[in-house]
Amino acid sequence: MSAKLKPGQSPLDYARRPWMIALFIATLIFLYAPIASLIVFSFNVDKTGVWHGFTFMNYVKAWNNADIFSALSNSITIAILCTIFSTILGAMTALTLWRFRFPFKNAYEGFVALPIVVPEICMGVAVLMFFSRTGMTDAVADLPWPFNLTNIVVAHIAFSFPFVTVVVRSRLAGFNRQLEEASKDLGASEVQTFFNVIVPFMMPALIAGALLAFTLSLDDFVITFFSNGPSTTTFPVKIYGMVKRGVDMQINAASTVLIVITLAATLIAMKFQSPGKTGH
């Protein structure tokens, strides 16, 4: 620590040190090399793992593969339904926790957040046992599409809505109660205040939470694996099944599509979660 600072350098400019930059690059390679190679080989002509030329053929084949297509539509349907219910349920839970004081509130808040940390495998087994013991597995199996997806949707809502609650709750923590008081003082009723002042304030968190629920549902494997049936295979489960039967570049193409959807949703979620406009 005896070295002097260079002109213009501030004591916290760690990122300018060469070894720090090297470490930074190594970390990025470690994290993203597998994903990058997956995407690159989705455009490969050959399926041997050696580069033989660029093609979109794998995407076309994947699109025309009825199994992949039905799995993808299942996944997207589940994700949309899960998003709608999780967002409403999550926002209502967050509002309850923010607004009211009641006995055992801290315990309740803890339990709501529990599905975030409970290992997915435990959730999966629990969900499987719940559905089979209550007879729901058999009850929904023969329903027409999309009602045969009910069990998966319910399972997805169960692990997604706590994420919405956490996001909305943390936004509400920054809400200036005087905004609510001002609205009432200016003549608005309770309901008018809620929809004109509180909902617009929550909106960024609602969008971020909804997109979070969407991506969580879309790429969930473990919990879905326990609760799906032969006609209700989802996209991640389908890919897993195909991988077991041998390498096919269609899998790379399909996975790339999943990455793009998830990435886009996450980027939008991050944008809406950015700080500012807290109303102070």
Added chain:
Amino acid sequence: MSDPIISIRNVSKRFAGGVTAVDNVNIDIEQNEFFALLGPSGCGKTTLLRMISGLETPTEGQIMIGGEDMAFTPPNLRPTNMVFQSYAVFPHMTVEQNVGYGLKVTNVPSAEIKTRVAEALDMVKLSHLAARKPDQMSGGQRQRVALARALVKRPKVLLLDEPLSALDAKLRDDMRMELTRLQETVGITFIIVTHDQDEALSMASRIAVMDKGAVAQIATPAELYEHPKNRFVADFIGKVNLLDAKIIKQKGKTISCDTETVGKFDIDTEKSASGTATIAIRPEKLKLVTKEPKDGKLVSAKATVRDVAYYGDTSHVILDVGAKELEVNVQNDSRTGGAGVERGQKLWVQFNPDDALVLTE
């Protein structure tokens, strides 16, 4: 005199946990008054204002607004509007939408909203910023939005909660003038809550000084300053030298008293006092002289200058008088002299007992 627009009768507010924020307060506020609730933080002034607005309900007592008891009427049904300390301007609405909000939610026709919003924005000189969002505005501008938003509702009473505390000094002075002008223009009652005595003295027509939830004194600014009822008011409003005095005798309206600081003297008072009392004298009413005064009516004492604080227009001189200290304000009325005294200088301090006041409570 017409009936008071607001009449607070025996109002108390106790919070859970046994804290009494407001303790049996009685205040009548007249039509078109600029009324200030003044006191140190925690004296209950904001709680009282919130009870007038309906954001809190009293534990006991009546709050008459326009002749009707509204103690338990919700805020949206009261003819009062509030300017919040944080301004509470809606961040997702433009200035125009903010100002029109209170009219929109009460189903005023949109054509009327438009003209009334335009009028209100004109009144606070914000017409050119109508389309702005609050996060593109300065604190002073946001406050004007909050003012316009409240005034556009044409309330009978406008409530202002520490409206100037978040502004910088220069802007605060401008806004003081602005508020006084607005109050004269719209001709409605303003009630302002403040902990800043200068603010209250310069703007209000009447002031209620509050202490620990109770009203210490209600009076005009000049009366509060020159005739404070008790030690708390004298000390809170402006600076004051409080001298402990032993009462030797009272003869009619004249008291002979003995103070450790400036010795024995006679002073006129309406009050009857015995035992001990406090003599209050404002720093600007003390004079510094270099020779012992000969005028028999003036009270004087030998003093040593301990400290001189320079404030530009005035200098505050702290004197050691025996074991006690006195503060004297000296006008710096020439560019060269300053206070004309320096630390350690020995001189005489004098005052006319007519300028001092006897306080017994």
